[in-house]
Amino acid sequence: MTRLLGLSGSLRAGSVNTALLRAAQSRLPPGVTLEVATPHGIPLYDGDLEAREGVPSAVAALKDKIAASDGVLLATPEYNNGIPGVFKNAIDWLSRPPADAARVFRDRPFAVIGASPGGFGTILAQSAWLPVLRTLGARFWSGGRLMVSRAGQVFDAEGALADPKLGEQLGQFLAGFVAFTNAASTALERWHAIVATRDSNGLDELLADDVVFQSPAVHTPQVGKAITKKYLVAAMHVLDTGQFRYVGEWHAESSAVLEFETTIGDVHVNGVDMISWNAAGQITKFKVMLRPVKALQTVMPLMAQALQGGAPG
Numbered sequence: 655m656t657r658l659l660g661l662s663g664s665l666r667a668g669s670v671n672t673a674l675l676r677a678a679q680s681r682l683p684p685g686v687t688l689e690v691a692t693p694h695g696i697p698l699y700d701g702d703l704e705a706r707e708g709v710p711s712a713v714a715a716l717k718d719k720i721a722a723s724d725g726v727l728l729a730t731p732e733y734n735n736g737i738p739g740v741f742k743n744a745i746d747w748l749s750r751p752p753a754d755a756a757r758v759f760r761d762r763p764f765a766v767i768g769a770s771p772g773g774f775g776t777i778l779a780q781s782a783w784l785p786v787l788r789t790l791g792a793r794f795w796s797g798g799r800l801m802v803s804r805a806g807q808v809f810d811a812e813g814a815l816a817d818p819k820l821g822e823q824l825g826q827f828l829a830g831f832v833a834f835t836n837a838a839s840t841a842l843e844r845w846h847a848i849v850a851t852r853d854s855n856g857l858d859e860l861l862a863d864d865v866v867f868q869s870p871a872v873h874t875p876q877v878g879k880a881i882t883k884k885y886l887v888a889a890m891h892v893l894d895t896g897q898f899r900y901v902g903e904w905h906a907e908s909s910a911v912l913e914f915e916t917t918i919g920d921v922h923v924n925g926v927d928m929i930s931w932n933a934a935g936q937i938t939k940f941k942v943m944l945r946p947v948k949a950l951q952t953v954m955p956l957m958a959q960a961l962q963g964g965a966p967g
């Protein structure tokens with residue numbers, strides 16, 4: 655399953671850019687979903703507000719949606735030959751705080767489309783996004799272009815796309831972007847998406863058949879996809895008390911160490927996941943270590959219980 659997030663840069667109920675994303679929802683390749691989001695609820699960026707209250711809840715929610723996606727499609731209006739302030743403001747908030755920007759943007763596939771009633775179909779606004787996306791470290795897809803001009807004539811009164819040729823172009827654009835997204839999606843990104851969405855279904859594809867799982871409590875390595883999935887689902891169930899978060903990441907070419915923290919009751923749990931993957935992007939080794947001893951003592955019986963009871967997958 656490939657999850658795309660479509661972010662429209664307009665607040666208007668009758669926005670042609672939001673309509674373009676809605677049209678995209680029915681022209682996706684099989685196995686792909688596209689959620690449409692808008693900048694509603696995001697205030698004007700104000701450093702004082704941020705210092706006082708942190709990132710607003712609408713921003714935090716959108717950051718999590720992007721982080722859980724495999725790729726992001728920006729549908730940009732064009733104002734005065736540039737990016738509308740509303741849209742740029744949203745992206746600026748999403749890049750805060752800087753320490754969390756990589757989780758949201760870095761190496762994430764992005765593509766830009768846009769619609770305008772004028773004759774040039776947002777060409778300048780689309781170009782203006784390039785330095786922004788480069789600064790954020792996003793992986794920009796330049797393999798296709800979609801600039802919808804005379805947008806007033808291509809959507810009907812209900813906002814549905816009424817131009818079959820444009821529908822075809824949109825489908826082709828989406829197919830290209832999805833292919834790019836799937837190629838770019840590493841084992842680690844897919845693991846993060848599973849953790850963020852608490853949806854363990856992707857584990858069947860992500861785990862190699864002969865994957866080896868090593869738990870902090872069990873001496874014998876567990877071999878195979880089924881048992882590894884069982885342990886990971888149980889661990890997600892036990893550790894994800896609403897406090898679970900990754901706090902550090904160290905990468906090698908086909909392996910990484912991810913440090914996490916969580917709290918169970920009043921017990922602080924700190925640990926690392928050591929993950930290796932093969933050339934096909936499937937996880938071949940998954941080792942978990944925990945500290946301090948009190949955390950291990952807390953987690954062990956809960957894991958045993960979750961493994962016996964079959965934690966909800």
Ligand SMILES: Cc1cc2nc3c(=O)[nH]c(=O)nc-3n(C[C@H](O)[C@H](O)[C@H](O)COP(=O)(O)O)c2cc1C
Nearest residue numbers: 664666669670671672731732733734735770771772
């Ligand atoms: C302040 C302002 C400036 C605009 N400048 C441009 C422009 O430079 N190029 C263009 O094609 N359309 C321009 N437009 C028209 C927008 O493309 C049009 O309002 C469009 O419907 C906005 O996108 P939306 O329907 O998704 O809200 C401008 C509109 C506004 C309000």
